[in-house]
Amino acid sequence: MAHDLPVRELANRYLRLAQERPDADALIFQRAPFEGIRLSWADIADRSEKLLAHFVLAGMAPGARCAVTLVDHPDTVPALLALWRLDATAVLIDAAWGNRLRDNVLRHSGADFGLELLPEFRVVRIGSSEGFPHALPDGTAMLGYTSGSTGDPKGIPFTHSKLALTMHASAAAGAALRGGEPSRIACSARLSGSGTLNMHYVWAAFTDAAVVVLPELDLRSGRDYWSRIDEFAVDQTYLVPSLVEIVNHVARPRVAGGAAPLCLTGSAPLPARTQQRFTQKFGLPLVNCYGISEAMCAIFFGHRDRDGSATNDVGVPWLLQARLVDSAGVVVAGAGEGELQLAGPTLLDHYYGNPAATAAAFDGRWFRTGDVMRRETDGVYRIAGRSKDVVMKGGFAVYLNEVEEAALAIPDVLEAGAVGLSLLDGEDIGLLVRLDESSAVGTADVLESIRRDLGRQRAPRRVIAIADPLPRTGQNKLDRRAVTALWETEAALASVSK
Template sequence: MRRLVAVEVVPGGTVEGLARALDGSGPALLPIAPGDTALATALHAGEPVEPDTAVVIATSGSTGRAKGVRLSTAALRASAAATHARLGGPGRWLLALSAHHIAGVQVLVRSLLAGREPGVLDTSQGFRPDTFATAARAVLTSPGRHYTALVPTQLVRLLADGGAGLDALRGFDGVLLGGAATPDELLDQALTAGVAAVTTYGMSETSGGCVYDGRPLDGVGVRLSDDGRIELSGPTLASGYRGDPDATAAAFADGWFHTNDLGRFEPDGRLTVLGRADDMIITGGVNVAPALVERVLCAEPDVLEACVLGLPHAEWGQVVVAAVVPADPVRPPVPERLRELVHARLGGHFAPKRITVVRALPLRGPGKIDRRSLAELLSGFQ
């Protein structure tokens, strides 16, 4: 009987045994960070795996304990093939993300599907534009098309640094951006700089990104529930959660995966993601979508990044607050001016009662903002 084996993935490393996991000749794999034995135990590594499971990906646990997402070979390959079809055909990939998250795993799956050895960025000392440039040049010298995948924070650093890292980034035929929302202003800056950036939306449960630049990949269905939550279907869907039939039944029903993300369709049919439903702020009886406020803040040239949260308030239920990272630490933005801009464009309920300038936003997982840690930080400023 096939078992699940935990594989430690060092920074800048790949997933050993992935090819055998996909063709069924080896055990199913659970990629984990070095030393994360607690996760391996929680997801029953070493025990028999459910049928059709090739890889188990641990979710980031943003809303509670981590769950193990069961992905079949068919789902992973369908995602990889659809990505290549959208980008213009198979090519050589540079792995610049941790391979124990779905985005990194998919870079490796796409490489296997293309029959091309991926380049691997050494991230043991963190992400640095100079090491990215070196790794990218090694990939770009090979013939054919070239791709990589980044989180927005990495893109921010490459654009801010300029030089060799940005020059190398311009050489890729496609640069997937995922793991966290990409502000419109950051995307515009990248495109203006000559970067072939493509925003992606998806999660472990969909084998990674399944909506590119607001439009679903081939075979992927997108719809909105009555309360505006995004629902996804297609061949890239996971088989469920490891050892958790109740959670599986709640999230996967009738061929659709029910996300906790809110969205809307634009007039041209593109999907816009508004953020997680449980991040919605209700202040004085008015629903405030943090993403809308963040877009106004990030549109300002002196704001590099922004995160908007709701903190408990005795009178209003919640109060809107924001943290912003300055584009230039020497000349940080004036909080009151930012507040007035939001008030003018979105209305008084959307205007943060307090805006705090911070050096950096706390992150978790593959570049997602750690909203819990940030809420604790901002609570301390009250």
């Protein structure tokens, strides 16, 4: 069948675990509707063998590109392993994408098969067999797409070799942080793309750890977050900042004396006060990581003071080189601020099928991240903001995330999304907030609090309250484009109702 094919790095990792630790837990489901299901490493390998046979019967061959609609399902990891054993590429599809974005990704990727696990297992042919529109690097395990792909598709080839190297470095960084490798990693996010997949499932395979799939975090499930962590002896967690906010707001206190898991965060800027509140409330350091899909996974793994407490800094890069370039294009020497640029062996070589985006992203061997960081005298890095998410207000450069951080410091603010406004007299800032339903706090209170915190010059021009959660991308980052569109709608409705 596929036994004469090369065994690529990711597939080899899973198959070796199936041989060396066949009966050890690999997946423990506590998320509906699969609560109570456990898979060992041998179970995953055996199931992948059956799915591989199914793929071949459906007409799939080595080199195929199969669009996989990602869902939290016991067959997800075995299906990916089956594709890797076939030397095929999984095109990652977020189940929450709209039809337009999904169809655009399918067309751009050249996917010739599609796999859906819900409501039932289904493999279909969706493309022609006349060849693919663009070539992929040899050994591409997955093809993921960044948000905003509708107008300018940025496909990221995750090759077996680059991803395996990244995971080895991530495992070493995690072990250094906690003094050893984890045995159980909790996943509380929806499986939506490469970020959730790599930071949980792939990472676990490179630390011989089991993934405990907990209920997806929301205001209801978040109340029992720590009791579930203790119940399943979880010793590593990863929560994006929006999920940290949920835990901060609703989670019951940890039981005194319980095992202390390594708590990681990343994917979006972490407000310092969110981090401080987490530590004060639960007695655990929250380590601030930084990574980008273009470098396969996390790059910076946080920073701790001498007393062991986590700072808001992201630390120093593992494996990759980093430099800062100021607005004039000059490389910053020593301490200073500028756009973070990266170079090294795990960066993508090019965006799939998009030479214009590739040319714009690279300065020679250096990849432009678009993120602004500050480097201190000791070489430690701190996130300042996103270069395109800055507003020039009255001669001041105001990052949208600093306005959001000030809003989120108000206990009754559950979410905040800032937008840049273009006005006749210059630029300004609008702010959408979702407030606790039981709170008596209003938008005027929010605005006044931010003015006290940041000063009137850096505060938003207007605050509008919304009832529903803010739009986010698959990795729980604010969808800036959708937030701007929502602002325009809400501002228009507010004007009509006056």
